[in-house]
Amino acid sequence: MLEIKTYNTKDLVLEVNKSYDPIRPDLSKWDRFIDVLCGDRQYQKEAIENVIIYLTSGRYKSIEDLVKENWVKNPELRNRYRDINEYFHHLQLSGKLSATIDLATGTGKSYVIYGIAQIMIGLGFVDKALVLCPSLTIEKGLMEKFTSLSGDSKLRQTIPEEAG
Numbered sequence: 001m002l003e004i005k006t007y008n009t010k011d012l013v014l015e016v017n018k019s020y021d022p023i024r025p026d027l028s029k030w031d032r033f034i035d036v037l038c039g040d041r042q043y044q045k046e047a048i049e050n051v052i053i054y055l056t057s058g059r060y061k062s063i064e065d066l067v068k069e070n071w072v073k074n075p076e077l078r079n080r081y082r083d084i085n086e087y088f089h090h091l092q093l094s095g096k097l098s099a100t101i102d103l104a105t106g107t108g109k110s111y112v113i114y115g116i117a118q119i120m121i122g123l124g125f126v127d128k129a130l131v132l133c134p135s136l137t138i139e140k141g142l143m144e145k146f147t148s149l150s151g152d153s154k155l156r157q158t159i160p161e162e163a164g
Helices: 026-037 043-055 062-072 075-082 084-091 111-122 134-149
Strands: none
Touching: 026 043, 026 111, 043 075, 043 111, 062 075, 062 084
């Protein structure tokens, strides 16, 4: 008889190591921007900061580096996958500095996307950000949201002067 295993998504989340050179991505200058953008939604702030650290700290060259780091310290990953190579086999963009940000419907993913894009551009790590949408309806909604956020004078005033 087949054994059915149940896993909680939260137990399989890969944790980004917060020990990094704070000069490389100097997020302290972006604290006010993140606060104004996210308000009291701490989970959005954490998502933005985790992604920026993951992408810019230099600690990770690819998603595999993050998996290796978490494999050692997270027993749930070892319960879910037979070995680390099986985990690697399930990665969608292996060999790339890639990730999936999983936020529930209605939790403000658009704010997280906007925040990550604005900070990555402002820090000079990218020149442009491409957001892919599953439908024209979602694309239209995101364009309206991003236009609104870009035109928000209170939010614009929080972008550091030295931002590119």
